[in-house]
Amino acid sequence: METSYDAIVIGSGISGGWAAKELCEKGLKTLVLERGRDIKHIKDYPTATMAPWDFQYRGRVSREYIEKNPLISKAAGFGDDTKHFFIQDADHPYIQEKPFDWIRGYQVGGKSLIWGRACQRWSPYEFTAPERQGYGMNWPINYQDIAPWYSHVEKFVGVCGSRDGLEAMPDGEFLPPFGLNCVETHMRDKIKATYPDRHMVDARWAQITRADEIYLQQGRGKCQARNMCMRGCPFGGYFSSVSSTLPWAEKTGNLTLRPHSVVHSILYNEGTKKASGVRVIDAVSKEEMTFHAKVIFLNASALNSLLILLHSKSSRFPEGLGNEYDLLGRYVAFHNYRSYTSGQLDGFEDKYYYGRNPTEPIIANYRNLGKQTMDFAGGYTIFTGAYRSGFETYEGPQFGPEFKEHMTRPGPWRVYMYMQGETIPKETNRVSLSDSEKDPWGIPLLVTDVGYDDNDDRMVKDFMQESVDMMHAAGCRDISTGDNHQAPGLDIHEMGGCRMGTNPKNSMLNAWNQMHLCKNVFVTDGACMTSTGNQSPSILYMALTARAVSHAVDELNKRNL
Numbered sequence: 001m002e003t004s005y006d007a008i009v010i011g012s013g014i015s016g017g018w019a020a021k022e023l024c025e026k027g028l029k030t031l032v033l034e035r036g037r038d039i040k041h042i043k044d045y046p047t048a049t050m051a052p053w054d055f056q057y058r059g060r061v062s063r064e065y066i067e068k069n070p071l072i073s074k075a076a077g078f079g080d081d082t083k084h085f086f087i088q089d090a091d092h093p094y095i096q097e098k099p100f101d102w103i104r105g106y107q108v109g110g111k112s113l114i115w116g117r118a119c120q121r122w123s124p125y126e127f128t129a130p131e132r133q134g135y136g137m138n139w140p141i142n143y144q145d146i147a148p149w150y151s152h153v154e155k156f157v158g159v160c161g162s163r164d165g166l167e168a169m170p171d172g173e174f175l176p177p178f179g180l181n182c183v184e185t186h187m188r189d190k191i192k193a194t195y196p197d198r199h200m201v202d203a204r205w206a207q208i209t210r211a212d213e214i215y216l217q218q219g220r221g222k223c224q225a226r227n228m229c230m231r232g233c234p235f236g237g238y239f240s241s242v243s244s245t246l247p248w249a250e251k252t253g254n255l256t257l258r259p260h261s262v263v264h265s266i267l268y269n270e271g272t273k274k275a276s277g278v279r280v281i282d283a284v285s286k287e288e289m290t291f292h293a294k295v296i297f298l299n300a301s302a303l304n305s306l307l308i309l310l311h312s313k314s315s316r317f318p319e320g321l322g323n324e325y326d327l328l329g330r331y332v333a334f335h336n337y338r339s340y341t342s343g344q345l346d347g348f349e350d351k352y353y354y355g356r357n358p359t360e361p362i363i364a365n366y367r368n369l370g371k372q373t374m375d376f377a378g379g380y381t382i383f384t385g386a387y388r389s390g391f392e393t394y395e396g397p398q399f400g401p402e403f404k405e406h407m408t409r410p411g412p413w414r415v416y417m418y419m420q421g422e423t424i425p426k427e428t429n430r431v432s433l434s435d436s437e438k439d440p441w442g443i444p445l446l447v448t449d450v451g452y453d454d455n456d457d458r459m460v461k462d463f464m465q466e467s468v469d470m471m472h473a474a475g476c477r478d479i480s481t482g483d484n485h486q487a488p489g490l491d492i493h494e495m496g497g498c499r500m501g502t503n504p505k506n507s508m509l510n511a512w513n514q515m516h517l518c519k520n521v522f523v524t525d526g527a528c529m530t531s532t533g534n535q536s537p538s539i540l541y542m543a544l545t546a547r548a549v550s551h552a553v554d555e556l557n558k559r560n561l
């Protein structure tokens, strides 16, 4: 196999797929290195069309599997139908100084196969909130810098949503939304009447609701609302790198994809002051090999990218690539999902909805927007929705005609809200490498030392109070709420550790996601995040990646790299 390329991309998930597409389209011979096995669209979705009775335990995971995998089995969407897209705990150990549930999917496509597909844009406020509210450092870019790149990726990904003109959640290039059901519409109106600044809207989801030409060219079609997205969608109805960016890159003839390639480290050339390539361990044979390229995109997912950088040691950078000021691995943050509120809403028993809906509405952030007004910093998005529960309460026999008759009658309307809160990037929330323990490929284990703080507690308290009040305003009864104190990591939005900034003393990356101290390395996954915002982050990683590739190729053409 060739060992020299124009570009190397490490990781083939959401951000790596975008790096590959953009680099290949611009004519660069690109090698994508992926530690997991290959996954081909449709062919490798073994459960995609299975019915509940086709599964041994009707969709439930065996007790034995859960006992062997106590960590990964906690993940949202984990089930017998999806477990093959999640790692198994014992294969990929790490060390938790404080409880941290590190959720991973190691295969071609990474977590893009199993993500939830929520795609809100950041508001202009998030890029400057850290300094305005005194909890961190501003971004080196603002909303106007990234807005055209959001548009660029939204058009290709296929994002459905409503156009609402909200400051907290700007509009984009949206396909038609699925729409709110009758109880959601009622909630929206009641909440608006009581709190004019709170907007419950259709949100934005990477789900194709209109089969435009650009999706047909990708071999993707309209979402069939099967609500089985995380098994892999044979219609390509939701976005994953397996259905979209990677096959698109392959069509250019410029892509080489090498699965089973565990990246060990990035090699630094002291003479050129640039990275010369990547050291790889074959996941199966454990053979070591080296690949070279002019430019390297690091997209192994936030914590894995930090691990690779920390492990890329040279005499110039003994503490990890570009890590002159002990910033690498620090300021790791995540999203706070600790609270869930639910209730029942009466009066709509004669109404139902048509079909299934793979999306849910959002109440856009209404806290600390533009200026701090609360006793905590940052904001939160609320995911919400209303549905008919199971079937009517019934105490008769659990079989026979009477039972079947009851099953035809849906139960009461249930309503829920859960938070996705910003957390503060702190120097002390960090990851590092173990001095003594290694993984099966001889790479030191990652040590996570990441926890909540008082700001998170105050935000949870506010959400609990406000969600209960909003449910009361909507007319709900039997409302319950709580703080589940789940460990960080289970939110699956880990970010930071190699943040963007204005100079090497405050950050690892510049405004183009380019390493200040090693110019031909670009980090465009969650590791680059200077702060977390309150919106789902992946669409921002995609936009930052496309923007960074454009810059990298310009720099290559100017012979600056």
Ligand SMILES: Cc1cc2nc3c(=O)[nH]c(=O)nc-3n(C[C@H](O)[C@H](O)[C@H](O)COP(=O)(O)OP(=O)(O)OC[C@H]3O[C@@H](n4cnc5c(N)ncnc54)[C@H](O)[C@@H]3O)c2cc1C
Residues within 6 Å of the ligand: 010, 011, 012, 013, 014, 015, 016, 017, 033, 034, 035, 036, 075, 076, 077, 103, 105, 106, 107, 108, 109, 110, 111, 112, 114, 115, 116, 117, 118, 119, 261, 262, 263, 264, 299, 300, 301, 302, 304, 305, 308, 492, 493, 525, 526, 536, 537, 538, 539, 541
């Ligand atoms: C259940 C679930 C729901 C989610 N919902 C949402 C949502 O609604 N909205 C949202 O924005 N985000 C959501 N996320 C998060 C989203 O999946 C991630 O933000 C996104 O996948 C990150 O993209 P990435 O490219 O950084 O990493 P990934 O998609 O994880 O891809 C990284 C790839 O790098 C590979 N890799 C790792 N280490 C190495 C190495 N050493 N060498 C070679 N390859 C390596 C991995 O195998 C993987 O394929 C969700 C995640 C999960 C699991």
